């Protein structure tokens with residue numbers, strides 16, 4: 369059972385210590401925002417929100433080494449590691465890395481102009497971090513609606529939660545390989561996905577020519593890539609969703625009304641996003657005596 373005041377007596381300043389480190393990092397690079405947010409999502413969907421994804425490995429078989437996690441940007445890890453160091457200096461061995469990641473994820477949303485909200489705390493850090501446990505637990509960019517609903521449903525997240533959380537794609541980048549099939553090889557009769565706006569498709573082809581350097585990435589929200597807003601949903605309505613898994617939220621009649629509502633009402637989206645983030649933060653959490661409070665976020669306590 370998590371609670372908002374979990375560290376009120378043991379580390380009352382934890383949230384301001386984390387916020388300070390996150391804003392310093394944000395001032396160095398905007399990538400801090402999408403990197404930290406995505407790190408939180410990937411952590412929660414594998415072994416629960418327990419910082420399992422942050423464990424480093426000498427052998428290349430830790431959770432972060434799994435292929436689905438290789439594109440996690442280093443700035444997210446760096447943010448948590450730095451915040452943990454600052455917290456350890458004030459409250460040694462009290463605050464888990466999982467909680468620091470949850471606080472940092474909220475803080476980056478606020479820094480990008482998104483809504484603020486209270487974060488529930490009390491998670492403990494996990495004792496398992498294995499690459500082999502990732503496959504099948506993270507959604508892919510070519511998922512259809514039922515695949516998305518199934519994967520989020522396993523964690524008690526509703527279709528509305530899933531749609532709201534997809535709104536995180538209002539910031540950040542994607543590598544060309546994740547959507548190249550929609551530009552060049554969609555179907556024999558139509559190489560370009562007909563659910564993609566033709567002008568946007570043309571733009572994407574320019575940014576991602578065939579055989580492009582695999583390191584090239586494009587903004588996922590072509591309109592306001594650095595603002596946490598509901599532009600993502602307006603883009604879906606305009607057929608400018610980057611992934612199949614984004615655009616399907618608009619093309620499927622079951623999810624379309626929610627996308628249209630979020631596209632018209634910023635506040636409705638932001639409220640739904642807060643609700644869904646808090647639910648995401650409860651996924652598979654370890655509390656009480658389960659797990660441990662890691663001293664170094666990248667290694668189990670020995």
Ligand code: HEM
Pocket residue numbers: 401402403405406409439440441507508509510511516530533534536537539540541542543544546585611613
């Ligand atoms: C609904 C299913 C989802 C799918 C299929 C999906 C898939 C992806 C893919 C393929 C990328 C691009 C990775 C790359 O090429 O570097 C990406 C980026 C990103 N995703 Fe998702 N994602 C989903 C949900 C979420 C959720 C729930 C969140 C957070 C709440 C999230 C946050 C992000 C962020 C912030 C980025 C940008 C990362 C960066 O710029 O470093 N995604 N996602």
Ligand SMILES: [Ca+2]
Pocket residue numbers: 410411412413414415416417418419420421494
């Ligand atoms: Ca985890």
Ligand SMILES: [Ca+2]
Pocket residue numbers: 538539589591592593594595596597598599600
């Ligand atoms: Ca945006």
